[in-house]
Amino acid sequence: MKTTWVATRNARQIKTGYILLIAMLLLDFSCSKNNDLELIEEENAMMSKSANTSPNTVLAWNQVMEDLYTFSLNGPGTPPPSASYTWALVHLAMHDALNGIVPRYETYAGVPRDKDANPDAAVSQAAYDVLMAINQLPFAPAYLPQNFQSINALLAETLDGIPDGEAKNKGIALGHAVAEAIMAKRAGDTPNLAPGVPNQPAEGTQPGEYRYLPYPLAPNGMGYALANFHKLKPFFMVTNDMFRSEPPYETSSPEYAADLNETKDFGALNSQVRSADQTELGVFWAENSSRGWNVVARIVRDSYNEKSQNAWKTARYLALVHSAIADSYISIFESKMYHYFWRPITAIQLADNDGNDATTADPSWVPLLNTPPLGEYPSAHAISGSVAGQVIIRFFDDRDNYELNLDSGYMPGVIRSFSSVSDAVRENSLSRIYIGYHFRLAVDVGEALGKELGDYVYENALKEK
Template sequence: MTVLSVAVSGVVTATAAQAQQDAASKPNAVITWNVHAQTAIYEVARQSPTAAARSFAMTQGAVYDAVNAIAGTPYKPYLIAPRSRPSDSTPAAVATAAYRTLVSLFPAQADSLRAQYEESLAAIPDGASKRGGVAVGEATAEAMINARRNDGAFSNATWPVGSAPGQWRPTPPEFLQVGAWYATLKPFVITPADYRTPGPPALTSAAYARDLNEVKALGSATSTTRTAEQTEAAIWWDDPRLVEWSIKRQLATTYRLGTLQTARMFAMVDVAAADTLIACYQEKKRWSFWRPVTAIPLADTDGNPATDADPAWAPLRTTAPSPEYPSGHACFTAATTTALRQFFGRDDLTFSAHSADSGTTRHYHSLSKAMAELDEARVWAGVHYRFAAKDGHRLGSTVTRDVLDHAFGPRRD
């Protein structure tokens, strides 16, 4: 491949040779600080996947605005394009934007983040270039921090709890009430309330019975019909250290993206994922549908003669503490794969990732095949019905396309 097309609307932005030369000349600061962000967000803070989506979107949005500004603002700024010069240090801007944003999110990690920041700056020669890059990064981080102040994160919102058939209630083993605040989180780009799903099928329908009986058979902790390959995939995709995080970095490296295109790709994916999850969680709250771990033991109350109760049934993987419909993971991964497809202009990307939970590495040669497996894996894990994954997939794709219609495209003066 001689030309790497990495822009929305088919605009060719870099050749593979140019990108390779850029990547070989110096480390990609965007990737370095994305790893630091994962350390702060998950490895230390242990944020949930939804909370992490907000943190990554904030960090990568600030980094993108900084890199884009120094590059001459060839793309629409997410928030601002601070005054800059082409000679300003991009690595200094990346490090500063990420560091300032992460410290605002995790003040208890200030010492470790400061050490990483000082290490990054120590590799950059002192002078006007470095000072200029620092100033640009400080400006974009400040804009992001101000934009997200009082955005509703970590409020005391709760999920509606019911007792009638079909209504969600807290699930074992800990019966938690967690994450409802995401449904009221301030969006990053679009208006998530504009997006709706058709809702789960009626409890008495053949469609509901079919999908409940499928997850009952395939998603049980003691299933005799789920294959070893399906079990591995279910665990691999369910790892809370999301494989999507490392897949983005691997793609940036494999396809030799330069700093600007890496920053843009990460921002496209992470901001789209955050808005998708807001829309997804609004729909979870709207439908408040029961999880398989609740529905299967109580199947004798659903009014459907094609379902039978199994009081001892348990899923392969622990059920998340939120309503079932639509699938949050399907929403998130659809956002990720849709944004990647739009960025690269193709579906046939090769990538892999390792999961500590499954102890395995899985390989893919297209985004669509990976996404199709994720939909199946939520059923194999015993945490979602097929209709929840299908509708979450559709919602994530739709929201992401609209986010990227409004943000991160080429600037047209």
């Protein structure tokens, strides 16, 4: 009997154990299922928030930047490479702020997530804080126009339009954190941002080597502007020399002579062959690339499918365009410093000493516009326009045909029209010949490099999660 009782007891214990185990598994499955449902519901809510969030605040800050960097031809301004640096940081901050709420795309500088933060508050505070941080740089006026009324007004207007409460407070806090993270990531930039004379390269002496230029905006002499800009940490390139160009033509070559004579004829202040339209397009495109190509980016976005571009997509799009422009300047300045090629004003005035019988010196030759004091080859303006155009084309399904009616701060009231982004890119490049800044090879190479860099940035930066 005892044996039977023990066996029965053991059987009951085993049965009870099985029942408890099954109950625990069912409970665990139920909890797991509930947790999964909660996560799915949370994710759906977050995706719905990102899909339905208006891009108006992102676009408002973008428009403030466009207005702030619209300069007249003979008025004060900021150097185009310096402008691109500020534009990139502001737009990356807006992108990161949104993706700190709903992580749809990779961020530039990681920050803690806060799904309950108000997107408009986060975007505005992040953009504003980055601009104020740039204003603390030793060379602030070269990077940010000292006119803060519109910036202050937009921040106040945006925050005043958001109901007080936890979401607004969290959005402001997230914006602060994003800006701090962005600037921390760029903390090593300061030694390389100086626009003036630190660490000037030696003036060249041989045919083709860069010579210091007379420059009205630097009456005491600048030598070489932004001489360390090429050392900046890239935004998305792997290395600064990743897209270094092949060398320019030898000054003794027939190709060089053909390029020099073209710029000598068409780029002179008192050219006898440049048409009125070529003069217009030369000056029209001379403004900073960040402002000029932002106009194109906005038109294309609105023309493609405005309703499909929520805040997240719009912020990523503009961050890619402006980060690519900034990287293009870093890249091309590296090539300029590496090749250290002389400008047309030097080459034409010293043509009797270039070892080429097909060129003739004109010691009095001057270009249509004053040439910036930095190396000629390749063209920074060509690469910055081309990289922007390529990102714009790639972002919207490789579509190129758009009706573009563009304006320019350098020629108020003048509109130039194009049927494609590529046509605008090409005219932007050629404009540098007509103002006497560049030889044709420099603009052709710059434009080609811009397409390569644009593809790289589009395919590798801020990718969808």
